[in-house]
Amino acid sequence: MPRPRIFDEDRVLQDVMKAFWRKGYLATSAEDLVKASGLGRSSLYNTFSSKAALFERSLDCYLTCTRQVAKTLSDTEASPEAAIREVFISALEPEVPERLGCLVTNTAIELAGQNERIAKMLQRHFDLLRQAFTEAIKRGQRNGEFNAELDPTGSAELLLTLLQGIRVQSKSATDSLILERTIDQALRLLH
Amino acid sequence: MPRPRIFDEDRVLQDVMKAFWRKGYLATSAEDLVKASGLGRSSLYNTFSSKAALFERSLDCYLTCTRQVAKTLSDTEASPEAAIREVFISALEPEVPERLGCLVTNTAIELAGQNERIAKMLQRHFDLLRQAFTEAIKRGQRNGEFNAELDPTGSAELLLTLLQGIRVQSKSATDSLILERTIDQALRLLH
DNA sequence: CCTGTTTTGTAACGATCATTACATTAAGGA
DNA sequence: TCCTTAATGTAATGATCGTTACAAAACAGG
Numbered sequence: 241m242p243r244p245r246i247f248d249e250d251r252v253l254q255d256v257m258k259a260f261w262r263k264g265y266l267a268t269s270a271e272d273l274v275k276a277s278g279l280g281r282s283s284l285y286n287t288f289s290s291k292a293a294l295f296e297r298s299l300d301c302y303l304t305c306t307r308q309v310a311k312t313l314s315d316t317e318a319s320p321e322a323a324i325r326e327v328f329i330s331a332l333e334p335e336v337p338e339r340l341g342c343l344v345t346n347t348a349i350e351l352a353g354q355n356e357r358i359a360k361m362l363q364r365h366f367d368l369l370r371q372a373f374t375e376a377i378k379r380g381q382r383n384g385e386f387n388a389e390l391d392p393t394g395s396a397e398l399l400l401t402l403l404q405g406i407r408v409q410s411k412s413a414t415d416s417l418i419l420e421r422t423i424d425q426a427l428r429l430l431h
Numbered sequence: 432m433p434r435p436r437i438f439d440e441d442r443v444l445q446d447v448m449k450a451f452w453r454k455g456y457l458a459t460s461a462e463d464l465v466k467a468s469g470l471g472r473s474s475l476y477n478t479f480s481s482k483a484a485l486f487e488r489s490l491d492c493y494l495t496c497t498r499q500v501a502k503t504l505s506d507t508e509a510s511p512e513a514a515i516r517e518v519f520i521s522a523l524e525p526e527v528p529e530r531l532g533c534l535v536t537n538t539a540i541e542l543a544g545q546n547e548r549i550a551k552m553l554q555r556h557f558d559l560l561r562q563a564f565t566e567a568i569k570r571g572q573r574n575g576e577f578n579a580e581l582d583p584t585g586s587a588e589l590l591l592t593l594l595q596g597i598r599v600q601s602k603s604a605t606d607s608l609i610l611e612r613t614i615d616q617a618l619r620l621l622h
Numbered sequence: 623c624c625t626g627t628t629t630t631g632t633a634a635c636g637a638t639c640a641t642t643a644c645a646t647t648a649a650g651g652a
Numbered sequence: 653t654c655c656t657t658a659a660t661g662t663a664a665t666g667a668t669c670g671t672t673a674c675a676a677a678a679c680a681g682g
Contacts, residue, residue, distance in 0.1 A: 242648095242649075242650075242656085242657045242658040242659075243647075243648045243649050243650085243657070243658050243659045243660085244648090244649070244650085244658090244659085245658090245659070246659085246660090263545075264457075264541065266455075266457040266458060267457055269638075269639070269640080270639075270640055270641075271638085271639090271640095279660090280659090280660055280661055280662090281641085281642090281660095281661085281662090282642090282659075282660055282661065282662090283659065283660060283661090285640090285641070285642075286658085286659070286660085287659095290640080290641080291640065291641090338544065339543070339544040340544070341540065341544065345540065345599055346540050348599050348600070348602045348603050349532065349536065349537050349540040349541065349599060349602060350455065350540065350541060352530070352602040352603035353529065353530040353531070353532065353602045353603075354454075358603075359602070359603040359605075360603075362603040363603045363604065363605065366600065366603070391616075394612060394613070394616045395616070397609055397612065397613050397616070398593070398613060398616050398617070400596070400600075401593050401596035401597055401600060401610075401613050402589070402592050402593060402596055403596065404595065404596035404599040404600060405591070405592035405593055405594065405595035405596030405597075405599070406592055406596075407599070408536055408539050408540060408595040408596070408598070408599060409539070409557065409591075409592060409595060411539045411540060411543040411544045411550070412539050412543035412544075412549075412550040412551075412553040412554050412557070413554065414550075414554065418588055419592075421585060421588065422585070422588050422589060422592050425582075425585045425586070425588070425589050426589070429620065433626085433627045433628040433629075433678095433679075433680075435628090435629085435678090435679065435680085436628090436629070437629085437630090460668075460669070460670080461669075461670055461671080462668085462669090462670095470630090471629090471630055471631055471632090472630095472631080472632090472671085472672090473629075473630055473631065473632090473672090474629065474630060474631090476670095476671070476672080477628085477629070477630085478629095481670080481671080482670065482671090
């Protein structure tokens with residue numbers, strides 16, 4: 241019998257997530273969130289309690305979304321090398337004019353050091369990504385694309401770390417040429 | 432004939448830099464800066480104009496300081512491998528309980544995307560670091576420590592990117608075991 | 623010992639921060 | 653249609669933001 245909501249919670253989380261993604265947690269004001277979501281202040285606070293809680297749910301949204309993308313690494317159809325390259329190329333985000341980077345990387349730097357809950361979320365995410373890389377590498381070794389001598393887990397961690405490093409450098413890079421060559425180097429490591 | 436200052440400008444910059452390092456630019460308030468520097472508000476603003484200008488000078492301070500440390504990479508006395516390992520190990524900062532990370536990495540994520548001046552400063556810094564790595568690798572190749580087949584510049588960029596990635600992950604890492612193994616992997620790449 | 627100049631301390635500025643109080647609106651169940 | 657209940661819109665909350673105005677203080681040159 242209550243008055244029904246006129247907005248979709250997931251749609252709001254998506255929009256709010258993009259706002260946090262663009263400017264970071266601190267630099268995004270409640271006013272920004274109101275504008276990004278299209279809701280009134282009351283509705284936002286009624287459904288999400290606080291800016292901090294809203295951010296956590298946005299981050300969670302981003303994490304699951306990113307994991308979906310990382311599923312291509314475990315996809316048994318595609319070539320592991322192509323899948324890995326795809327993940328790295330998307331980090332350069334050549335289509336986006338603003339340098340958004342990655343919400344995971346951004347959050348690790350901005351909040352993980354001081355917020356244990358956030359740190360835990362990110363750590364779990366890194367674990368999952370590392371696992372996905374590991375599987376892709378093992379698959380590549382089985383079908384002969386990659387060097388069978390390599391330690392899959394160690395190489396996966398190397399890729400994961402390189403990915404984060406690319407995310408950092410792409411924030412200040414004017415051209416992505418050097419980073420593209422880094423991706424080539426990283427993939428050559430696996431052969 | 433004017434009243435002389437009772438503080439040392441460089442000492443203040445060092446203290447202020449640490450404050451920015453610990454909490455980031457936005458999260459550090461003018462009040463924090465006053466407390467960190469020990470000066471009065473007036474003196475701070477009189478000598479450094481604004482929080483933004485103060486940050487730029489602090490960052491500059493950090494950059495030149497870091498470059499001094501990176502000089503070990505060009506040191507012809509020490510072993511290139513040992514020097515490189517030293518740089519990476521220090522990134523894990525096992526002595527510091529709080530996860531400070533690296534002011535360069537933190538700033539790249541927090542500000543470089545929106546502040547072109549800052550982005551330029553960081554880019555120049557990355558260029559210098561890459562150059563230092565390149566020299567160390569070349570030297571290692573000459574004395575037989577490293578694989579002579581490697582492309583020095585590309586490998587240097589790989590190291591630089593890995594370093595940034597380690598800085599990101601160390602923010603959320605509970606133990607540094609995985610990252611230590613990554614360092615081993617990175618150095619094995621050079622052989 | 624003045625005088626001039628700059629630093630220093632205090633207090634306040636307007637703006638914006640995240641959050642909330644409250645009245646209004648709207649819809650389902652009776 | 654009326655009543656209940658929750659969503660909504662508006663306005664304001666105290667706190668804190670970065671910055672500044674101003675008077676008092678302190679030193680160097682005369």
